[in-house]
Amino acid sequence: MYKGLLIVISGPSGAGKGTIYGKVLEKLPEIKKSVSVTTRQPRQGEIDGVHYHFKTEEQYNRMIANGEFLETAAVYKNYYGTPKAPVFEMLEAGNDVMFEIDNYGSRQIKAKYPDAVTIYVMTPSFAELKRRLTARGTESEDSLKTRLGNAGRELSEYKNFDYFIVNDDADAAAEKVVDIIRAEKCRMYRNEQCVKSLLSEHNSSK
Numbered sequence: 001m002y003k004g005l006l007i008v009i010s011g012p013s014g015a016g017k018g019t020i021y022g023k024v025l026e027k028l029p030e031i032k033k034s035v036s037v038t039t040r041q042p043r044q045g046e047i048d049g050v051h052y053h054f055k056t057e058e059q060y061n062r063m064i065a066n067g068e069f070l071e072t073a074a075v076y077k078n079y080y081g082t083p084k085a086p087v088f089e090m091l092e093a094g095n096d097v098m099f100e101i102d103n104y105g106s107r108q109i110k111a112k113y114p115d116a117v118t119i120y121v122m123t124p125s126f127a128e129l130k131r132r133l134t135a136r137g138t139e140s141e142d143s144l145k146t147r148l149g150n151a152g153r154e155l156s157e158y159k160n161f162d163y164f165i166v167n168d169d170a171d172a173a174a175e176k177v178v179d180i181i182r183a184e185k186c187r188m189y190r191n192e193q194c195v196k197s198l199l200s201e202h203n204s205s206k
């Protein structure tokens with residue numbers, strides 16, 4: 001177990017996890033982000049190395065073969081992965097690290113690193129999820145159906161997650177994530193070193 005806390009936020013597309021992630025980072029700017037690797041094309045304004053490390057499929061496959069990923073998943077026809085080395089370096093140095101990744105990636109992380117804190121974000125209803133996805137105006141009828149179907153399947157795997165947040169208000173939801181992080185950092189087993197050093201101070205002053 002590392003000194004830093006690993007926090008993973010997941011949820012279906014349209015649930016607002018990206019917005020919540022951004023708001024949490026504004027409230028707790030000391031938390032480090034992980035820059036994911038993807039094979040998808042950069043969108044307007046996205047900078048390589050800042051928003052994602054953009055790679056070709058060939059480069060991506062080489063990274064898989066070299067065991068460079070903590071997790072990797074195909075999300076709607078593109079590959080996404082979390083590079084292992086920078087994350088463990090940040091945790092080792094005592095930094096808290098947070099990612100916003102898909103459900104499948106989160107499960108892989110929890111399996112490899114059970115100390116990770118996993119949070120699932122969902123809309124108050126499926127009707128609301130449909131409304132938000134439709135309002136984006138980016139989904140065809142087919143893609144809308146696929147995303148809603150995936151959201152149902154993912155939610156049925158809810159037991160893989162430690163926490164559940166209903167996003168009916170992004171600010172309130174982000175506040176809940178901050179509360180979870182603060183509480184997790186106070187867990188006794190994460191503070192054993194501190195307790196032991198207090199006890200040793202106490203014992204040596206006897």
Ligand code: 5GP
Pocket residue numbers: 012013036037040071072073075080081082100101102103104105106
């Ligand atoms: P977008 O292409 O819109 O930036 O992201 C699409 C989806 O990929 C989002 O649901 C996001 O959570 C997920 N994603 C982004 N980075 C990663 C990653 O490193 N691993 C996994 N498994 N999913 C990711």
